[in-house]
Amino acid sequence: MPYISTKTSAKISPEKELVLKQKLGKAISIFPKKDESWLMLSFEDGQRMWFKGNDEPCAMINVQIFGKAEREYYDKMTAEICSIYNSELGIPKDRIYVRYDECFIWGWNDMNF
Numbered sequence: 001m002p003y004i005s006t007k008t009s010a011k012i013s014p015e016k017e018l019v020l021k022q023k024l025g026k027a028i029s030i031f032p033k034k035d036e037s038w039l040m041l042s043f044e045d046g047q048r049m050w051f052k053g054n055d056e057p058c059a060m061i062n063v064q065i066f067g068k069a070e071r072e073y074y075d076k077m078t079a080e081i082c083s084i085y086n087s088e089l090g091i092p093k094d095r096i097y098v099r100y101d102e103c104f105i106w107g108w109n110d111m112n113f
Helices: 014-030 071-089
Strands: 003-008 040-044 059-066 096-103
Touching: 003 014, 014 040, 014 071, 059 071, 071 096
Parallel strands: 003 040, 059 096
Antiparallel strands: 003 059
């Protein structure tokens, strides 16, 4: 049950959103037992954001997963996310923050995991 939310000052066209969806869908499998079939995504583009004292394109990506993962998976995922947003939206890798949250109770379909 991963969830990836994106806030960025860059504009995301419908075509780019589909590409991001596909690439993030593949990237989530970096984590053991995670895949696109349970992945939820949200995109907030065109946000007024300041980073490093200026308003050049930047992004804040929040990745939430059910359970716990080893540090190596977070490291790989951060590198992959930075590459995706750099190649697809032109956001420099040093202007992207990635935050992770581990959740141990996750509700779905009238029940909790």
